[in-house]
Each structure stands twice: as structure tokens, then as C-alpha cells.
Amino acid sequence: MMVYKMAGHLIRRLNQISTHVFAQHMQQSGLDLTPVQFAAMDAIAANPGIDQAGVAAKIAYDRATIGGVIDRLLKKGYVTRQVSTQDRRARVLHLSNAGQTLFEDIFPTVQALQDEILPGLNAKERALFMELARKAVAPTSPQGSGDS
């Protein structure tokens, strides 16, 4: 069982715990929102009128996945999608009123749950982990992604 000592395996486990903690808190809040859906809403909230490719670039996803994510956010009524008047290829995105309310409501919960993602670490270790993670990710983060 060599995988136990490999970075890839540990990172996958961390991601597994992360999504699990997120799902648990959403369920407790009676909400049906996934981590990607939240990230997409964050990108739209910070950049009203952004298009799907823009969202994908901001949160480091491919266009195909984000297309599906936006479909589901549309179906839930959290975002609006309109053909851009500047560029008829692009779809301009905004949070709906319901989406804005939801995002503001859920934000403190999502912020708070982050500490539970690293259950074996104390505050100091978590800060160190975050610093290393940020540094590790930086080289592959595109300019202006903010992902520094």
C-alpha cells in the first residue's frame, strides 16, 4: 500500500473530506448546493455580468462542466442567463434576487465550515497548511485568477 505515502492520495482524501463537510452543512441548512455551485455563485457575485467562460477561468474549471453547473443553478432559480448584447456567443450571468439572498445567507456557514475540513490540525497548523497550499497552487494559476 504505497499510495498512503503519496501526495496524490492524501490530496484526494482531503478533497473527499472537504466535499463531505460541505454537503453535510448544506443538508443541515436544508439547502441543495454543491461546492462548485457555491464557487460559481461567488464568481458571479463578484463579477456581475460575467459569462460562462469567465466563470470557468475564475474558478479554474473547463467550460463544459461550468455549462452544466449554470444549468442547474438556473433550474434552482439562483442565477439568470441572457445572451450578451456585445457578443452573441456569450451568455451574461447575474445572481437572481433569490440567489443573492441565498448567497448572503449561506456565506457565513461556508466560511465557518472551512476549519472542519482539516480536522486533525490546530489553528496554527491550518494557517501553515493554507500558506503551503496557496504556494503550491500558485504556479498553475492563470494571471488574474486571484488564486495566489
Add this chain to the structure above:
Amino acid sequence: MMVYKMAGHLIRRLNQISTHVFAQHMQQSGLDLTPVQFAAMDAIAANPGIDQAGVAAKIAYDRATIGGVIDRLLKKGYVTRQVSTQDRRARVLHLSNAGQTLFEDIFPTVQALQDEILPGLNAKERALFMELARKAVAPTSPQGSGDS
């Protein structure tokens, strides 16, 4: 864009880089093997005759996902699956000769690629990251998973 400072987002990015690096090296080696498939083969190599639920427990997956992973490894001819003589519910797994050869061939590559997963970190930082990651994951790792 609050997600940039959240552990969940950074961990997802790390996992994304990790799977990307893995896929790249496999392609360069002319092989068609995913991270999970490799992890499953590692579990079977270390525990010949283990069943699917055992593999799932060893590498922290659910039974449904592992069922599909084993299906694909079977189709590629890397593992064998037989109904257990002790327990007719269970399927006993072994690496085939081809699987054993492949696993031994690919192992050094997989070992070596781990450093590329954390491109922004030097050796010392990587070691620290690994230690923190192991510690972070430990509380949620079941007894005997080896995932300490």
C-alpha cells in the same frame, strides 16, 4: 471572490493538478490508467485475494465506485475476479500477470510524479505539506486503513 482564501477551493485545485499530472505521465508512458485504478491495483497487489469492499475500505472509496473501477481493470486485463469460496457474496481479486508487470513497470513513474504535484514547493516545503496533510486526514481514516 472569497473562495480563493478557502481551504476547500485550494484543496480542489491541488486535486485537479494532481490528477492532471498523473494523466500526463500516463499518456507519455502510452498507458491508460487513472489514479483510482492505480490505487486499486496497489491495494490488490498488497492484499492478494482481497474483495471489492476490502479495496474500497483500504483506499477510502465507496463500494459502487470501486465496482466500476474493477470492471474497467478487468476489461483491460489487469485483474482477475472470482466468486469467493468462503463467501459467495464476495468477489476475490488478484492482479493478472499483465497487471503485475504493468504495476511494477509503472510504479517508479508514479512515485516520481508525486513531486510535480506540488510545483510551487521545494523539497522541504513538500515534506512539511505531506506531514500536515497526513495529520489532517488521520482523524477520518478508519482503523487499519494505513492512512496515518
Add this chain to the structure above:
DNA sequence: GGATAATAGTAAGTATAGATACTAAATTGC
């Protein structure tokens, strides 16, 4: 030893996650 509970595997359904390819539209080069 027979009802009950637990377990192995599968099936069905949802949601990422990303590669590839295609259409429509915009940009660039000259």
C-alpha cells in the same frame, strides 16, 4: 435453528470533471 441484522455486490440516479469536436460568432492579419 430460525428470525434478525449486517454485509457484498449491483443498479439507478445525480453531479462533478475533463477531453474532443462541432457550430456560431467575433477577432486578427494582411
Add this chain to the structure above:
DNA sequence: GCAATTTAGTATCTATACTTACTATTATCC
């Protein structure tokens, strides 16, 4: 200003990843 390239979105396909539910089988308990 038009051909060539690039880009936005979608469609298709494969592979996780997990939940719930179901069947078959085994283990447990009284």
C-alpha cells in the same frame, strides 16, 4: 474587407464519486 484564427457555448463520451435501494448471502442472537 475577407480569409484564417480564435473564442463561447453545447454535445458527446468516459470516468470518477457518492447516495439510496435492492438482492443474495452470511453472521448473530436468543
